[in-house]
Amino acid sequence: MSGAYVLQQLVNGLVLGSLYALVAVGFSMIYGIVRLINFAHGDVMMVGAFSAYAILTAFGLPLWSAVLAVLTLGAVLAMLIDAVAFRPQRGAPQVNGFITSLGVAILMQNLAILTLSGQPRPFNVPGWLKENIGFMGARMTVLDAAIVLVTLAVLGALVVFVKRSRAGLAMRATAENPLAASLMGIRINRAVATAFGLGGALAGLAGLLWGARAGQIDPLMGFLPGLKAFVAAVIGGVGSLPGAVLGGFVVGFAEVLFVGLLPPLYGAYRDAFVFGLLIVILLVLPNGLLGRSVEDRA
């Protein structure tokens, strides 16, 4: 096993980890504020991928417009889901929201199958994105580099927003104690919508990047990455943004290295491995790597 091979795996892990991180951060934000595991989050990513596909392939519009569109659409869609499915039952037990999100996920997947057919479609991106720029001898395309850089930039902007802005302050306060936040005059439904919107925008963007990298998209494409992003969020410590990013990279690297460094026979166990990892981490570190030990995180 040569050094170059290992380096290649690391590059792949970095790219995959970036994508997981983008989705995981949204997961974590939504969980942090409403204590909801949103199964539909991965499907927002799928919708992002299909919208990007429509804009790039069907309308032939430039890439930047697709980026803007997926950010907006993802945000709007996630906020819509919140308003229609989750907000009306905000006082109800958490399990209900969680089951609802499962319903929303199945609904979105099947609406996509119904309207777009279940067949995978090729997702073509401008040729220059596929060019190899190399990274210390490892293969890395412009797209790979862009995925990593865009992820880092977007996450940086998110941190600044959450830490510095008024809406970010309201969001953090609501995540911590909704009643107290409401006593401060914060509109907590709006704060929750902010979290959904931000998470949805990131998921939409992740959909575009995922589709571009995989080269094809289908209505069920969001589910497994969504679940793995959840695993990432949990591993990092659900509710913690840096934790979600860290978790995303941990899962990305672990998955790639598992497949890349073990004999090919084990490659088939890749998905099993990710969930096994989740169970082990939850047992050893119930609050994840960076999560605070807060009892009501239950």
Add this chain to the structure above:
Amino acid sequence: MLWLDAIDVWRGPSQVLRQVSLRVEAGEIVTLLGANGAGKTSTLLTVSGHLRPRAGRARLAAAGREADLARLAPPQIVAAGVAHCPEGRQVFGGMTVLENLRLGAFLRRDGEERADIDRMMGLFPILRERSSGLAGQLSGGEQMMLAMARALMSRPRLLLLDEPSLGLAPQMVERIFDVITRIRDTGTTVLLVEQNAAMALEIADRAYVLESGEIQLSGPAATLVDDPRVQEAYLGVLPAPAEPGPADGRLS
């Protein structure tokens, strides 16, 4: 300033307030007494818009005219000058003391928040010392001070205080009550819920006694102190033992 007019409030399947009427005039300290579960917290939550009366009227003097509380969302009630310092402090434990204070002024955009934060730190010096520490790491009494300061940061005209003395050492309780009087003296009206009836009646102008969701007694604090029912139920008036008897210190 605040008028509750025969309100009925329900929480889930049970009625927690029955025909409660209550009035708070500008500049007063009004205290609301009652046993556990009497509905004191529920009354305050109704005033701050977190519970809605099913019947009766709740009115608030806001911006020079009367507003129907039922028409106002919680943020609008805060904006109208009501600050609710909740039971059990409820500070944002994962945020710094400074951020907690900023959140108290969330709806204000008059540019004077900074000065008010300074003022609060003058009122409670410990907050200055711990300003960049996490609120969750303050002691209970310190958190209470933070919670009060946070409530004051909205420059309320009416301050709702829910058991500010809960779990505090006697010395600390003295301090808190002292601060409450000072708050009133600077022009803020106070509706105070307390278990410590003796001290509450001492600083209050008027008092209400709530029992199973109904107002049982009301009147000037000075009169209620002498009411035998209040004395028996809330002031635990017993002849002060000259010496601690053998049974003292035992739960009975």
Add this chain to the structure above:
Amino acid sequence: MIPPRHVLAWAALALVALAVTAYVETQLSGYARTVVGFAGISAILVVSLSFSNGLTGLFSLGHPAFMMVGGYVAAVLTFPVSRKGFMLPALPEWLAGAELPLFPATVAGGLAAALVAVVVGFPVLRLRGHYLAVATLGLIIIMRVAVNNADGLTRGALGLNGIPRLTTLWVILGWLAATLVVCWRLKHSSVGRSLMAIRENEMAAACMGVRRASSKLIAFSVGAFFAGVGGALWAHLLTNLTPGSFDLVLAFMLVVMVVVGGSGSLGGAVVAAIGITVLREVLRPVEQAVGAYGLVQIIIAVLLIATLLLRPQGFFGSAEPAFLRRDTRDRKTKPGRKNRPPEGPGRFPEHTAKQEARHEKA
């Protein structure tokens, strides 16, 4: 135990079930029998899932994984010896030469599933509500990967076909009755009460000395046993098995049935399982005729969401349908209190759901 006037209701119910079974089994086509069989198996699955989820307040999605275990174990046991040699070359000697009747194979499938549940449950049940759901979802994926890769034992992704069609409606009816009796008795036993205590308040139950780890494990593995049984019956009704059939969609369908039936309500579970299975099978030809693939699941997802929004306690809450209730105390309990689902009230102030929205608009 059962009040006399309920005996009548029970007897009537049993008679109807027997009559329906006899009618379908003797008079209707193979397709109709399969549909009714599905409904019955779904009822077994939903009753057991409702039992373990509803009573403990745990939320497991792992039933398909246990069905997979039960189905494959039972199928391997009943598979004709003559074909085992070339289809399942990796079987050990003693299995390759065995060909069991359905009943012992089904029990073995159930036990295997329960065993997996014990092994997996031991660590996993310590996880809190949501995490458990995702971990059990992970269990489905892990099991599927395992079955896919154990070609010599399971024929992997190709699927195992040619399983003898041994499951009759009578067998299903018998197992459904067994499931109901066991779950019912457990629900009203001291174990059941301690489970209810966990559901109402985990801390308090712990203080009262309820051994919650073992109680949870019992509920989880009893549920898994019947899931395994369901898987076994399913395998011998359909006559083929592929790992892909035990997927999230199946887990989802079971959850819908539990929710619609009211979590914790065994009678509600039966009604919901039968109703939704039949609904699905009736709609399926429509879906195919108009070429609107996904329609059935869309309808069922909408049904789920609507139920949660409009009637979150399900159609029966955690109580049993009125005529089946066990004693008067159950009946008098106000639905609002008793049906409050696990975990207690949410963490949001009471006004947020509807009122703030309304006021914000104003």
